[in-house]
Amino acid sequence: MKLAFDIFTVVLVTAGALFFLAGTVGLIRFPDSLTRLHALTKVDNLGLGLVVLGLLPQANGVFGALKLVSIWLLVQLSGAIVTQLIAGAVRQRGPQG
Amino acid sequence: MTILSVFDIGLAVLILGIGVWTIAAREAFAAVIGFVVYGLLLSIAWVRLSAVDVALTEAAIGGGMTGMLMLGAVARLRLAKGNDTRASLPVRLAAGVLCALVAAGLATAILSPPEAIPTLAPMVMENLAQSGLGNPVAGVLFVYRALDTLLEKVVLILALLGVWSLAPDSVWGGIPGLRLYAQRSSTLTFLAQLLPPLGIVVAIYMCWVGAKEPGGAFQGGTVLAAMWLLVMIAGLRSVPSIDQRWLRLLLVVGPVIFLAIGIAGMVLATAFLAYPAGYAKPLIVAVEFALTLSIGVALGLLAAGPPERVQRP
Numbered sequence: 001m002k003l004a005f006d007i008f009t010v011v012l013v014t015a016g017a018l019f020f021l022a023g024t025v026g027l028i029r030f031p032d033s034l035t036r037l038h039a040l041t042k043v044d045n046l047g048l049g050l051v052v053l054g055l056l057p058q059a060n061g062v063f064g065a066l067k068l069v070s071i072w073l074l075v076q077l078s079g080a081i082v083t084q085l086i087a088g089a090v091r092q093r094g095p096q097g
Numbered sequence: 098m099t100i101l102s103v104f105d106i107g108l109a110v111l112i113l114g115i116g117v118w119t120i121a122a123r124e125a126f127a128a129v130i131g132f133v134v135y136g137l138l139l140s141i142a143w144v145r146l147s148a149v150d151v152a153l154t155e156a157a158i159g160g161g162m163t164g165m166l167m168l169g170a171v172a173r174l175r176l177a178k179g180n181d182t183r184a185s186l187p188v189r190l191a192a193g194v195l196c197a198l199v200a201a202g203l204a205t206a207i208l209s210p211p212e213a214i215p216t217l218a219p220m221v222m223e224n225l226a227q228s229g230l231g232n233p234v235a236g237v238l239f240v241y242r243a244l245d246t247l248l249e250k251v252v253l254i255l256a257l258l259g260v261w262s263l264a265p266d267s268v269w270g271g272i273p274g275l276r277l278y279a280q281r282s283s284t285l286t287f288l289a290q291l292l293p294p295l296g297i298v299v300a301i302y303m304c305w306v307g308a309k310e311p312g313g314a315f316q317g318g319t320v321l322a323a324m325w326l327l328v329m330i331a332g333l334r335s336v337p338s339i340d341q342r343w344l345r346l347l348l349v350v351g352p353v354i355f356l357a358i359g360i361a362g363m364v365l366a367t368a369f370l371a372y373p374a375g376y377a378k379p380l381i382v383a384v385e386f387a388l389t390l391s392i393g394v395a396l397g398l399l400a401a402g403p404p405e406r407v408q409r410p
Contacts, residue, residue, distance in 0.1 A: 084284040
């Protein structure tokens, strides 16, 4: 059972890390602010989500697991809203503003 | 070489790289962003050194709070000087020489440690149980080095006085010139309505848990300050003028209670800042709660800046 959980963790955290890598590549390679934001939100969403999901079996009891999930939810919330704000600023003032 | 030492070496290289990049960055804004990233990486390094208390403080103060203060400074510089925010050559040279001197001093101290590094850690761990605290860092801060902690909080108020002193006479006691988000009812408003209840719970938790696990007044206070600033910047609550009595009371309540308990210690216990036997933990927790409030208000006002306009009657 322990081994199955460990394999689950390794697979999901690796998948999450791949999203982080892809998001970083996107951040560097994409041409303008809006597409770069698009790349970053995937990292928040799926990358961190997969890492948290993968770490759940290793968490310290139910409260540890809940803490992990709430971290993910908080990052989701702030990430989504900050992205909106940056995108709004870009639309208002142009990419150089 | 284990995977952890690979991680540590990578982290150290990354921190050095970001440090160099921050110094070399030509634009002040980019340098501040570099500094924030540097602070966050540094806090990971503190976690690797098992100093979680320091890591939390570094992330909250070094990364978050100082970053915000410096972003405010950059914005003000831009208003005053346009995009050319670079200091003159002599100033930069002087700053460089001073930094090099400090770095050289630190390097000598670290590279030539004494044979047996003097440490009081075993004594702290031996006597920690007497205070009822579980977190040795809180023990050192509030029992063994309580005077330092008290002075540290007073310094925070002095720093705020320094910021306030920048105000011209005509607006003294007025409203700090915090830059507000211009758009009403945006997604920021939503965040400012949703996040503060969570943030306040987290701040109380950090303060409470500080007695036995990493956390404490400074970390909790920073979270409180962040929530307050968020609500003010989103325009849900107006920025208070600095001559409000409640504001000044909140600002000093922490240090005053700390000082009062300290003086009471001369009568009820053995010395200044000593706690009566058996009451150490409740007293420390009370001081921590009051300090959390004061630190939150002080940090929020530091970020809000000097007063810029007077409240219209």
